Amino acid sequence: MSEFDLDNKHPIPDLGVIDVNSVKKDAGAELHIVIATPLQADERSLERLIRKIEAYLGYIQSDEYSRQCGTPSASTTRIVVDIHPESDRMAFELLSRSRDWVTDNGATLVVAPLDLTPLQ
Numbered sequence: 001m002s003e004f005d006l007d008n009k010h011p012i013p014d015l016g017v018i019d020v021n022s023v024k025k026d027a028g029a030e031l032h033i034v035i036a037t038p039l040q041a042d043e044r045s046l047e048r049l050i051r052k053i054e055a056y057l058g059y060i061q062s063d064e065y066s067r068q069c070g071t072p073s074a075s076t077t078r079i080v081v082d083i084h085p086e087s088d089r090m091a092f093e094l095l096s097r098s099r100d101w102v103t104d105n106g107a108t109l110v111v112a113p114l115d116l117t118p119l120q
Contacts, residue, residue: 083095
């Protein structure tokens with residue numbers, strides 16, 4: 001991990017952690033990347049997004065993941081990007097173009113715009 005992996009002022013603050021990991025009882029997991037503030041289309045932000053996905057893919061190929069969740073596959077493992085809906089369209093396009101890459105590495109990529117409706 002480098003000093004650039006942590007930036008608490010960025011919408012993707014920490015490249016070195018799994019934001020949310022829900023392990024399934026039978027096999028597999030659902031891993032969430034949470035982007036709670038709008039992500040811009042600058043090169044640094046899009047690079048951080050790709051690096052975060054890459055870190056998740058590295059984790060699902062690890063021995064630790066295999067011990068907890070079994071062999072990763074697109075049918076058992078999902079990476080869900082919970083993204084602020086006001087993020088730049090380029091971020092959504094980059095995610096769309098990344099689906100095959102994620103599938104080729106043992107997971108399904110799901111893009112889920114955050115629901116900003118206030119809780120009652």
